[in-house]
Amino acid sequence: MSRKNKEQIRLMEVCGTHTMAIARSGIKKALPKNIELISGPGCPVCVTPQKGIDKAIKIASIKNVIMTTFGDMMRVPGTNNSLHSLKGEGKDVRVIYSCLDALNIAKDNPDKKVVFMGVGFETTSPTVAAAVLEAERERLKNFSVLSNFKAIFPALEAIAGSRHLKIDGFICPGHVSVITGSNPYKKIAKYYKKPCVIAGFEPDDILKGIRRLIMKLRKDEYDVEIEYERAVQTEGNPTALRVLDTVFRPVDSIWRGLGLIQKSGLKLRKRYKVFDAEEKFKVKVPESYPLKGCICAKILTGEKLPADCKLFKKVCSPESPIGPCMVSSEGTCAAYYRYEG
Amino acid sequence: MCLAVPARIKSIHKDRAIVDFGGIKKEISLGILQGVKKGDYVLIHAGFAITKMKRHKAKDVLKALTELKNVAKE
Numbered sequence: 001m002s003r004k005n006k007e008q009i010r011l012m013e014v015c016g017t018h019t020m021a022i023a024r025s026g027i028k029k030a031l032p033k034n035i036e037l038i039s040g041p042g043c044p045v046c047v048t049p050q051k052g053i054d055k056a057i058k059i060a061s062i063k064n065v066i067m068t069t070f071g072d073m074m075r076v077p078g079t080n081n082s083l084h085s086l087k088g089e090g091k092d093v094r095v096i097y098s099c100l101d102a103l104n105i106a107k108d109n110p111d112k113k114v115v116f117m118g119v120g121f122e123t124t125s126p127t128v129a130a131a132v133l134e135a136e137r138e139r140l141k142n143f144s145v146l147s148n149f150k151a152i153f154p155a156l157e158a159i160a161g162s163r164h165l166k167i168d169g170f171i172c173p174g175h176v177s178v179i180t181g182s183n184p185y186k187k188i189a190k191y192y193k194k195p196c197v198i199a200g201f202e203p204d205d206i207l208k209g210i211r212r213l214i215m216k217l218r219k220d221e222y223d224v225e226i227e228y229e230r231a232v233q234t235e236g237n238p239t240a241l242r243v244l245d246t247v248f249r250p251v252d253s254i255w256r257g258l259g260l261i262q263k264s265g266l267k268l269r270k271r272y273k274v275f276d277a278e279e280k281f282k283v284k285v286p287e288s289y290p291l292k293g294c295i296c297a298k299i300l301t302g303e304k305l306p307a308d309c310k311l312f313k314k315v316c317s318p319e320s321p322i323g324p325c326m327v328s329s330e331g332t333c334a335a336y337y338r339y340e341g
Numbered sequence: 342m343c344l345a346v347p348a349r350i351k352s353i354h355k356d357r358a359i360v361d362f363g364g365i366k367k368e369i370s371l372g373i374l375q376g377v378k379k380g381d382y383v384l385i386h387a388g389f390a391i392t393k394m395k396r397h398k399a400k401d402v403l404k405a406l407t408e409l410k411n412v413a414k415e
Contacts, residue, residue, distance in 0.1 A: 017343050042343075070387075098388025100370055123343040127389040175343040176382065178392045221376035230398035231345075231384055237392055240373035 002021035010036045010166055011213055012302060016043030016154065016330030017175035017201055023335035025203040027210075035210065038165075038302035039335070041155050042150075042173055044119040045072045045328035046300055047255045050288035052148045053078040056117040057086055058283045059146060066092045066109060069117040076327045080290050083117075099131040099145075106135070106143035115277045117146045123175040125149040125266055126240035130248035132268065132275050146277035147266055150253060151183050152176055154264035160192035169195040169213040171206065174228040179244075181236025185224040193222045194324040200228035247272055256324065257300030272341055299332050306336040315338065345386040347394050347403060350379050360385065363403040 013019055019039045022028060022048065025328050028037055041047050045255075057078045060067035074084040074095060086098045087093040096102055099116050106114040128145055135143045152173065159165055172185060185196040195216035199209030209227045216223070226232045246269075251267025268276040292295065293311050298304040306312045306325070316322040318334055324329035348360035348369070356371045360383070367385075371377055374390045382400070383390035 015343060098370075100388045121343065123345070123386055123391065126373045126391075127370075127387045130370060130389065134372065173343060175345045175384075175386060175391070178345070230395045231392055233392075237374060239375045240391065243373050 001248045008034050008036065009168050009214065009217060010038055010302075011169050011171060011210060012038045012040045012159065012167045013171040013206075014040040014152065015171075015176070016046070016328065017197065018171060018173065018206065019043070019222060019332055019335050020208060020330050021201050021203065023339035025206070026339070027203060027206060028340075031210070035214070037171075037210075038167065038204055038300070039332040040159065040170075041255060041300045042121065042152065042176075042329045043300075043325070043328050043332070044121060044150065045076055045153075046296065046324040046331050047257060048073075048076070048119050048148050048324070049254045049256050049286055050078060050291075051254070053082070053289060054144055054285040055082060057081060058285055059115055059277060059281050060086050060091050060093055062113075062281065063130075064112050065119060066094060066105060066112050066114045068094045068096045068105060068114060068175070069242060070097075070119065071095045072330075073117060073119060075321060076324050077291065077322070079148060099128045100134075101132040102341050103131055103138075103140060103143060106140050107138075110142060112142060113280070114143050115146055115281075116144070117148065119148045119150075121150060121152045121173070121176050122179045122244070122289045123173075125248065126237075126244040129243045132247045132272055133243065135275055136272065141274055144275050144277040144280050145268065147248070147268060148249070149266040150255065151189075151264050151266065153180075153188075155255060155258055156185075156188055157192070158258055158261055159301065160188045160194045162301075167194060167302070168217055169197070171209045171213065172196050172198040172224075174198060174200050174205075174232065177226070177228070177232045177236070179237050179240045182232065184235050189222045189224050196224045197220055198224070198226045198228050198232050200231070218312060240257060255300075257292045257297035273286060291323055294323035296325040296333070299325050302338070306333040306340075309333070343386065345384045345391060347382055347398075348385050349403070350377060350381045350383060350390075353377070353379060358390065360390075363407040
């Protein structure tokens with residue numbers, strides 16, 4: 001049934017970078033009241049389960065290990081501490097900009113074991129796959145990857161198929177789509193009847209994306225459109241996809257907020273076992289429990305807003321974050337804290 | 342996390358390139374992008390070129406970066 005002008009429309013912006021851009025530009029406040037923007041699970045730091053962080057902390061505590069990761073991961077609380085607090089205790093934990101930096105650290109420290117704790121979606125995972133291929137070529141056996149990479153499409157399907165969440169359409173991530181192209185969204189658009197528009201990160205890109213989605217809903221057009229034409233092509237980046245598939249294979253994976261999703265995680269293939277930190281260190285960590293009072297899991301699926309959380313702005317702030325949605329600069333709670341008053 | 346910034350390819354050596362982000366030079370990898378040549382505009386994420394960009398659109402962003410740099414100097 002086509003949408004009438006005043007009917008409530010719920011659109012999900014999947015990507016954390018979009019969440020931040022929307023909050024910063026005040027788009028939400030400028031929209032008519034019947035158009036609701038819901039933040040999705042596209043913040044890699046936020047969806048990494050606590051167990052993944054505990055594992056990184058345990059490996060970083062091993063003698064002669066240099067742990068490297070992206071800056072956003074440092075302050076995410078594990079069960080007892082964070083990588084940041086471990087650094088304070090004198091362990092060698094380093095923030096890097098690119099996985100190539102970890103390769104260079106491995107070259108410069110042949111007597112140390114250099115681990116890259118990787119999080120991210122399809123934008124980032126091919127860069128790490130390429131670094132693994134380079135490590136293989138250069139026989140850098142003191143380099144390994146602790147993979148917490150995730151594939152966004154199985155999660156999108158879980159959300160699209162949820163009767164509970166009632167999302168009408170998706171503002172799709174621009175830079176994930178640079179790699180994947182627009183074809184993987186077709187199932188979500190056609191089977192689940194949720195139109196998809198791939199948008200850029202400028203406020204006018206996002207507004208155009210919202211407009212296109214509303215038009216599609218009015219006309220019952222359940223398809224995929226690329227608004228971010230200056231960077232995204234239908235077929236994506238075939239070289240990046242090939243490199244990704246060479247190094248990683250899909251495995252079932254747990255998402256904070258969404259639970260276990262089949263084939264939504266990435267593990268290094270057997271051939272690259274020597275670069276897999278899971279295989280190299282074989283650390284075991286106990287099951288973790290949700291942080292007391294933190295409703296991050298529900299915020300990640302758009303079920304609740306930060307203001308619904310008893311901890312928000314009281315004990316949980318960017319200076320002293322309790323949950324990952326506040327730790328990550330792209331987390332929904334961090335975006336609301338800074339820009340939504 | 343999925344931030345990416347446009348840059349112009351200044352020189353290429355095997356699978357590495359030196360790029361110019363509006364005045365700031367940096368070495369990046371071409372390990373996941375084929376068919377790039379000197380002078381092309383590319384989008385950089387985590388030290389890797391991930392796609393070629395349309396020249397006039399990339400120029401807009403680089404111009405803004407240069408303006409920002411000039412304002413910061415003042």
